[in-house]
Amino acid sequence: MATLRIDKLNKAYGDVQVLKDIELAISDGEFVVLVGPSGCGKSTLLRMIAGLDGVTSGDIHIGERRVTNLEPSQRKIAMVFQSYALYPHMNVRKNMTFGLKFSGMKQAEMDRRVAEAARMLRLDQLLERRPRELSGGQRQRVAIGRAIVREPDVFLFDEPLSNLDAALRVSTRVEIAKLHRLLGATMVYVTHDQTEAMTLADRIVVMNQGRVAQVGRPLDLYYTPANLFVAGFIGSPAMNFFDARVEKKGPGSVTLSGMAFKPFELAATSFAPAVGAKIKIGVRPEHLGSPTPTGFQLAGAVELVERLGETSYAYIRGGGETQVVAEIRGRDAPSAGQTVILGAPDRELHLFDEAGERIAAA
C-alpha cells in the first residue's frame, strides 16, 4: 500500500513529445482511472510508472521512495496487460509463482499466496491448466492473480477488460471493484470504456494529447467539466455544443444569443467574458427536455430516432444547421420529421470561453 506521486513527467520518443508535464498525486488505496482518446499517452504513462520505459524528465515516487530510475522489479508494482501476457508454456500455478521464485520467497509462502489468490478469483480448479486451456475471462483472472500474489504497493491495469465480451466485461468489472475494496490497494487503471471509468474510479484522470485535461471524481467530471475536451469526452452520447455570444451583462444576469437557440437570460452575479465575447454552451443529451419559457430553448426537426427501449436518442437539426442529440426517456419519443421544442434548466448548462475553459457562472 502506498501513495504514488508523479512530478513534471515528460516523455519523448525521438522528436515526438508523448507526455507533457504530467502532475499527479494518488493517495494510498485510491482507485484512479486514466481515460482519453487513443494515442493520448495512457499506456505510456502506465509504462513509466511500471518502469518498463525510462522517463525523459520528471520524477516518480511510490510512497517515500523515489523510483524514477529503479527497475520494474524494485518498484513493488504489478501490471495486468490487455493481452494478459500469460506465460504460455506454464500452468496457472507456475504463471503465478514464476516471478516470486526470483525474490527468494519460501515455497510455503508462495503456496499460501497462490491459494489465497486462487480462492479470491475462483481459480482453484484451474491451477494445473495451461493458458491455452482457459477461456478469455479465466485468462484475465489468472493475469490478475499473478499481480495479486506479488502483493504490490501499486496495481497497474492497461485496458484489462477490452478483450472480453460485453457480459463478461460487466461481471469482471464488478469483481475488480470488489477486489479493490478487499485489498485496499492503490490502483491505476487505463480504459476506453466510460462505464468502467465512472463505476470503478475514485478519481478519473482525463488525458488529451499527452497532457492531463482534468482530474476529479467521476461525478465532478460529469457535472463540472473543466474544459471543452472533458465535457465532450465524458458522457455518452457526447454533449451538444452551441456557439453563443454574450449580448448583455446586467447585475445578476447575462443575456446569451446564438443561431441554434432562442436568446435567453442566465442568472449570474459574476461572469468573466465581456459583452460581445464568443462562447460555447454545452448541454448533455440527457438534460434536454421540456422547455421553460425563460430558459435555454431550441427548436428543430427530428431527422432520426434510435429506440433502445428504455431510452431513445433523437437526432435533431436545429437552427443554423446545428446537429443536436437528445435523450428521451419512456414511450413518447417523437418520430422522424416532427418538429420539437426542447429546453434545459440553467444548472445543466455548461459554458466555455473561446480558449475552451469552463466559465464559472454563479
Add this chain to the structure above:
Amino acid sequence: MRSKISAFGVHAVLTAYTFLAVAPILLVVMNSFKSRAAIFGAPVAPPSAATFSLIGYNKALGAAHVGWLFFNSIVVTLVSMGFVLLLGAMAAWALTEYKFRGSTLLALFLSIGVMVPIRLGSIAILTMMRNAHLNDTLIALILVYVAQGLPLSIFILSEFVEQIPKDLRDAARCDGVPETRIFFEVIAPLLRPAIATVAVFTIVPIWNDLWFPLILTSSDTTHTITLGVQQFLGQYVTDWNAVLAALSLAIVPVVVIYVIFSRQLIRGVTAGAVK
C-alpha cells in the same frame, strides 16, 4: 474445376521433385543390400532373395575405425548445432531486444555471413587453425561449422523473436525475472519450433560436409564419416558394397534427428499466450 487442375499441376510438380530427390537415396540404400554382381548386373532392381547380401555392411562395419568416423561426425554435428542454436538464439534476442551502439552494424555484419560462403576463407582458416595448433582436431571443425551456421540461424530466429508478443517480456520484467532468465525461461521455450527449423537447416550441411574435414583433418581418428567413406573408393578398385553400405549408414543419424525435430516444427507453442 480450374482449381482442381491447378492443384493437380502443383502435385505433379511436387511428386516429380520428390522422386528426383528420393530416387538416388533409394538407389544407394537398395544396392547396399545387394551382392557386387547384382549391383552391376541390374542397378535399379530391388534386392531379391537371390541377390540379397550383407557383405557391404560386414565390410563397412568391420573396418577398424568406422565407429570412430561415426563418433566424430556425431560429436562435430551435435556440438556445432548446440552452439549455433544457443548463440544464434541469444544473438537474435539481443539484436532485436536491446538497442545499443553498433547494434545495427553488428546485424549487418552478421547478415553478410548469410551471403558469403565460408569456403572462400578456407586458406585463411587453415592458416589460423595451424597457428592456433588446432589443425587435425575436432575443435577446428566445430569452430568452422559454428561460424558457418550462425549467420543464417540469427537471421531466421530474429524473425521469430520479433513475433513474440512484447507484453510477455514486459510482464516478466514486472514480475522481477532477471533478463537472462527471461531469455532462457520465457523466450527460448517459445522459440522451440523456430529452433527446430534452424536445427535441421544447420545439421544437414555439417553432416554432409566433405571440404573442411578434408583440409582440416588428416588422421583417421579425426575424419568424419562422409570423408571416411572415400577410403573405400580406391584408385584402382572400389569396394562398392562397402561404399554403399557406409553411405546408407551415414544417412540414418540425419533422418533420426530430422524425425525428432519435425514434431517441433509443426507445434504452435504460443497458443494461449495472448488474447
